[in-house]
Amino acid sequence: MISPTSRPRLAPKVRVRFDRRGQQYMLLYPEKGLALNSTAAAVVSLCTGEHTVEAIVEHLAAKCETESRERVEHEILAFLQAMADRGLVKDGS
Amino acid sequence: MISAHRPYTLVAELTYRCPLRCVYCSNPLDYTRHDQELNTETWLRVLREAEELGVVQLNLTGGEPLIRSDLEALIAEARRLDLYTNLITSGVPLTLERLRGFRALGLDNVQLSIQDVEAHASDRIAGHRSFARKLEVARWVKSLGFPLTLNVVLHRHNLDRVPEVIALAESLAADRLELANTQYLGWALLNRPALLPTREQLDGARAVAAVARDRLRGTMEILFVTPDYYARFPKACMDGWGRRFLVISPDGLVMPCHVAHTLPGLTFDSVRGRALTEIWRDSPGLNAFRGEEWMPEPCRSCDRRAIDFGGCRCQAFHLTGDASVTDPACSLSPHHAIVEAARGEADDVAARTLDLQYRQPQAPAAAG
Numbered sequence: 001m002i003s004p005t006s007r008p009r010l011a012p013k014v015r016v017r018f019d020r021r022g023q024q025y026m027l028l029y030p031e032k033g034l035a036l037n038s039t040a041a042a043v044v045s046l047c048t049g050e051h052t053v054e055a056i057v058e059h060l061a062a063k064c065e066t067e068s069r070e071r072v073e074h075e076i077l078a079f080l081q082a083m084a085d086r087g088l089v090k091d092g093s
Numbered sequence: 094m095i096s097a098h099r100p101y102t103l104v105a106e107l108t109y110r111c112p113l114r115c116v117y118c119s120n121p122l123d124y125t126r127h128d129q130e131l132n133t134e135t136w137l138r139v140l141r142e143a144e145e146l147g148v149v150q151l152n153l154t155g156g157e158p159l160i161r162s163d164l165e166a167l168i169a170e171a172r173r174l175d176l177y178t179n180l181i182t183s184g185v186p187l188t189l190e191r192l193r194g195f196r197a198l199g200l201d202n203v204q205l206s207i208q209d210v211e212a213h214a215s216d217r218i219a220g221h222r223s224f225a226r227k228l229e230v231a232r233w234v235k236s237l238g239f240p241l242t243l244n245v246v247l248h249r250h251n252l253d254r255v256p257e258v259i260a261l262a263e264s265l266a267a268d269r270l271e272l273a274n275t276q277y278l279g280w281a282l283l284n285r286p287a288l289l290p291t292r293e294q295l296d297g298a299r300a301v302a303a304v305a306r307d308r309l310r311g312t313m314e315i316l317f318v319t320p321d322y323y324a325r326f327p328k329a330c331m332d333g334w335g336r337r338f339l340v341i342s343p344d345g346l347v348m349p350c351h352v353a354h355t356l357p358g359l360t361f362d363s364v365r366g367r368a369l370t371e372i373w374r375d376s377p378g379l380n381a382f383r384g385e386e387w388m389p390e391p392c393r394s395c396d397r398r399a400i401d402f403g404g405c406r407c408q409a410f411h412l413t414g415d416a417s418v419t420d421p422a423c424s425l426s427p428h429h430a431i432v433e434a435a436r437g438e439a440d441d442v443a444a445r446t447l448d449l450q451y452r453q454p455q456a457p458a459a460a461g
């Protein structure tokens with residue numbers, strides 16, 4: 001389970017690349033690809049195993065003026081849990 | 094949204110040569126007609142042009158791609174182009190040294206086929222003593238830090254052993270397990286009477302896979318590909334004709350899937366004489382079944398036409414003789430009785446012994 005104290009990192013099978021045609025980042029893994037919107041790309045770029053989910057939320061909530069911190073936290077936790085369920089993110093803590 | 098006709102995946106069939114002789118091989122029966130393989134330079138150009146078209150995934154496959162001595166050059170170029178590169182192999186002609194080299198060059202994933210969970214059964218389906226070597230290769234793959242995909246083609250003779258297949262995949266620390274029920278085309282269609290399972294077998298295996306998928310969530314991805322002979326609706330074959338996949342045969346034909354060159358009356362262009370970008374746009378073969386214009390009833394007015402795209406064109410042709418009819422696997426198809434009859438046969442031959450035709454070079458078919 002991904003929790004606020006988890007330190008998510010991308011699984012070794014995952015690569016991130018910029019997609020010129022879609023002008024967005026893509027997450028690539030065996031047989032599949034996932035287009036990342038700018039928030040998701042920002043979250044993924046912080047999945048290095050160093051930062052806690054809490055710190056990632058802090059970082060992104062500070063940049064986001066339109067949504068509450070609670071809302072940002074809820075969305076990031078849900079996103080990371082979905083990624084973990086697919087084996088794309090591991091808890092490095 | 095991203096444009097409908099953008100290839101994301103290039104399936105590069107580098108050769109039809111293979112040490113195995115699997116009885117369900119998806120290469121065409123007349124594969125020896127396509128033995129004039131592309132040279133390295135052409136493949137390198139194709140990779141660059143594919144990336145320009147939008148391709149982000151590269152499957153290096155065959156036949157057995159390890160037979161090509163230029164695999165290193167292709168992997169290096171794919172890495173330079175930032176493609177996610179997957180080697181699809183039987184593992185047989187591999188050495189640890191070569192695999193280590195692939196790792197250094199930037200290969201991303203290794204997909205290894207196994208035919209069953211024990212040597213005798215696996216080797217019998219492959220027509221080659223290869224099982225022990227495959228397990229060794231699986232361990233090399235993991236020891237070098239690659240993600241490992243295990244691919245097991247399922248049929249009547251191994252479906253009951255899906256629990257053991259899952260246990261084997263776990264013991265090898267596979268990252269992904271593809272439980273792929275046989276697609277009845279090519280050699281598999283020839284061997285269908287011996288390979289098609291019963292519904293009971295299938296339901297049992299599917300239930301086991303579902304439980305394992307939940308248990309292993311986040312650790313090992315388990316894919317269970319239902320055989321469309323037992324589905325109500327057909328598969329969205331290749332995610333639709335000429336939409337997201339590009340397949341190139343060993344001799345350079347650009348196709349929507351790996352069997353399309355068996356359909357008569359369609360023209361597929363070769364990358365030898367033309368840029369891939371042009372072919373993707375203009376190829377008569379690729380355009381033949383794009384969109385919905387070609388669709389007959391019941392597809393044309395069906396709610397599912399944008400979900401399954403009418404199913405598999407190759408299956409339509411090989412079962413009915415007409416590539417432009419609804420896939421007979423669909424329960425709404427006027428030709429569905431063909432599939433029902435095959436299912437009935439599967440129940441009938443349950444007690445029959447295995448009589449298999451191995452993949453081998455075929456004598457040219459008589460004219461007409």
